Amino acid sequence: MKSSLFKKIILLNHHNFAFLSLAFLLISGNFFLSGCGNFLEKEVEAQPPSKKDDQPPAVEVTTAKIQPLVEAVSYIGNTEAYREISLRSQIEGRLLQLNVEVGQRVTQGELIAQLDDTLIQTAISEADAQLKALQSEVSRSENEVKNAQVQVNQAQVELKQAQVDAKRFKDLANAGAVSLQQAEVYHTNAQVAYQKLLATQEQVKIRQDGVKTAQQRVKAQNSVLAQVKERRSYSLLTAPISGVVMTKNTEPGNLVQPGGDIITIGDFRQVKVVVPISELKLPEITLGDNVQVTLDAFGDQVFEGKITQISPVANPQTRQIPIEVTIPNLDGGIGSGFLARVSLGENKSMVVIPETALQGENKDTVFLLKSQGDQAIVEARKIQIGDRSNNLVEISSGLTPGDRFVLRSNRPLNDGEKVRLSVLSN
Numbered sequence: 245m246k247s248s249l250f251k252k253i254i255l256l257n258h259h260n261f262a263f264l265s266l267a268f269l270l271i272s273g274n275f276f277l278s279g280c281g282n283f284l285e286k287e288v289e290a291q292p293p294s295k296k297d298d299q300p301p302a303v304e305v306t307t308a309k310i311q312p313l314v315e316a317v318s319y320i321g322n323t324e325a326y327r328e329i330s331l332r333s334q335i336e337g338r339l340l341q342l343n344v345e346v347g348q349r350v351t352q353g354e355l356i357a358q359l360d361d362t363l364i365q366t367a368i369s370e371a372d373a374q375l376k377a378l379q380s381e382v383s384r385s386e387n388e389v390k391n392a393q394v395q396v397n398q399a400q401v402e403l404k405q406a407q408v409d410a411k412r413f414k415d416l417a418n419a420g421a422v423s424l425q426q427a428e429v430y431h432t433n434a435q436v437a438y439q440k441l442l443a444t445q446e447q448v449k450i451r452q453d454g455v456k457t458a459q460q461r462v463k464a465q466n467s468v469l470a471q472v473k474e475r476r477s478y479s480l481l482t483a484p485i486s487g488v489v490m491t492k493n494t495e496p497g498n499l500v501q502p503g504g505d506i507i508t509i510g511d512f513r514q515v516k517v518v519v520p521i522s523e524l525k526l527p528e529i530t531l532g533d534n535v536q537v538t539l540d541a542f543g544d545q546v547f548e549g550k551i552t553q554i555s556p557v558a559n560p561q562t563r564q565i566p567i568e569v570t571i572p573n574l575d576g577g578i579g580s581g582f583l584a585r586v587s588l589g590e591n592k593s594m595v596v597i598p599e600t601a602l603q604g605e606n607k608d609t610v611f612l613l614k615s616q617g618d619q620a621i622v623e624a625r626k627i628q629i630g631d632r633s634n635n636l637v638e639i640s641s642g643l644t645p646g647d648r649f650v651l652r653s654n655r656p657l658n659d660g661e662k663v664r665l666s667v668l669s670n
Contacts, residue, residue, distance in 0.1 A: 300662040303622070303653040305613050305669040308595045308643050313633050321519035323539070323582040325510030326570065329485055331356060333500040334478040335364070342496050342506070350483040350509060357506055361479035368476060371469040378465050382458040389451040396448055399441035406434035487511040490580065510580060515573045517549070517584040520564035529554070529567070529588060536587045537571055539578065547571050547578075549586065594630065595639040600652050602629075602637070610643060611650040611657050613665075622650060624659035 337359035344356055410430040417427035493505040500506070517537060521529075529551060537549040553568035569586050571578065603609050608629065611622040627642030643649065650657065657663070 300664045301653050301655050301657060302666050303611075303613075303650045303657070303663045303669070304666045305648050306651045307670065308597060308639070308645055308647040308649055310594060310645050311596045313594075313596050313631055313636055313638050317525075318585045318587050319519035319521055321517040321569075321584050321586060323515045323517055323571075323578055323580055323584050325487070325490065325512050325580050326514040326516055327485065327487070327511040328490065328508060329487075329511075330508050331481055331484065331506045333359065333481065333504050333506060334502055335359065335475055336499070336501055337361065337363075337479060339494060339496050339498050339500050339506075342492070342494070344489050344492070344507060346489050346492055348489045350487065350489060352483055352486045354483045355480060356483055357481040359479040359481070359500060361476050364472065364476045364479060367472045368469065371465065371472050375462065375465040375469055378458060378462045382455060382462055385451060385455040385458045389448060389455055392444060392448040392451045395444040396441065399437065399444045403434070403437035403441050406430070406437040410434040481506060483509060485509060485511055488576070512573055512576050512578070512580075515571050515578045515580070516552070517569045517571065517586055518566050519569065519584075519586050520559070520562070520566050521588065523558050523563045523565055525588065526554075526565060535569055537569060538585045538587070540583045540585075595643050595645060596636050597639060597643070597649070598651060599632070599635050599637055601649055603650075603657065611653075611659075613648040613650065613663075619662050620665060621660055621662050622657055624657075625649075 339357060340360055341358040342356070344350060350356065410427075410433065413422060413427040413430040416422040417424045487509040489507050490510045491508040493507065494500060531551055531554055533551045535549045535551060537547045538545065539547065549569040549571045551567055552570040555566040555568075558565045597610070599607075601610050603611065604624075608626060609624050610627055612625050614621050614623050625642055628640040630638030630640045632638075650663075653663070
């Protein structure tokens with residue numbers, strides 16, 4: 245019993261000692277940390293303040309420029325002459341001359357080729373001879389009309405005299421001076437004279453109808469002669485338009501059939517490009533819209549084109565609609581068959597900048613880069629914003645092409661604040 249009590253006393257003393265030792269260590273540690281803290285505080289107070297906050301903010305600067313807000317979609321096609329005309333022969337004949345070569349410029353009305361017209365010339369001579377014969381027939385018929393008219397005049401005189409004699413002898417017979425039989429003879433002579441007059445008048449009409457018939461024959465023969473002469477003119481082939489010879493389809497010495505191609509002439513004062521577009525794109529374009537065209541043969545040069553035709557018929561398989569774009573080509577430098585890329589999209593002449601450049605509470609301010617001596621400073625500028633797309637915004641006013649503005653900075657900026665340009669600036 246005593247032994248057990250003794251052990252408890254010893255164990256209790258052991259715990260008290262451990263507790264006292266721990267308390268001593270805590271008190272000593274607090275004193276040491278307090279001293280160290282005062283020492284570190286004094287050390288911090290002794291160090292000079294950092295210069296990092298005194299440095300101007302770093303900014304990335306870029307230049308404002310005009311560009312489309314939405315990237316234009318390109319459609320590929322080939323250039324063609326604005327007009328292509330095939331010069332064809334209208335008659336059969338051997339080609340005697342062909343005065344042009346491919347690539348040569350020709351003017352409207354210029355003599356291009358000549359066909360052999362020997363047979364046509366013979367036909368012209370025959371038609372002319374036939375015309376002269378018919379004209380002689382008209383002259384004969386007209387003379388016959390004149391002769392018949394003379395006979396009519398003579399018959400009229402004879403009838404008048406016969407009527408006078410018949411009346412006189414009738415009066416004498418009534419008076420008993422002559423016999424009634426003699427009076428009847430003169431009456432009969434008057435009737436015969438009247439019938440002769442009617443016959444000669446009918447002959448005049450017949451001769452006049454003959455003249456008209458002969459004149460119609462002359463008129464018809466004149467048409468035949470004119471047609472033959474017209475055919476002769478077809479042996480001389482002239483340029484129907486001004487342009488450039490694109491193809492030459494035959495050579496002198498060959499027999500040319502009616503409708504046979506001689507050459508093809510292209511009008512290159514303008515060129516056209518036909519490209520298919522999606523029917524979904526149709527509401528975005530109208531006839532007369534200006535578009536940009538680039539030609540691989542001319543590198544990065546941009547040509548201003550205009551939509552001159554929109555087909556009313558879509559391809560039922562692809563649902564695409566052909567449109568025609570016309571490009572001016574006054575110097576004739578653009579030929580046929582060049583690969584063309586037609587851009588349809590936004591082409592507004594406005595400054596476009598990234599949204600990251602917008603600052604201020606209402607995001608309606610940009611900071612322009614200015615200079616003050618050798619030091620770069622920024623100037624706050626209020627802007628008016630237009631459309632937005634793909635993290636880009638249109639600037640309706642407040643920023644002009646060539647202005648250098650802050651694209652981003654490492655901290656908010658103030659008007660007139662000095663800045664440092666980052667290596668990313670341009």
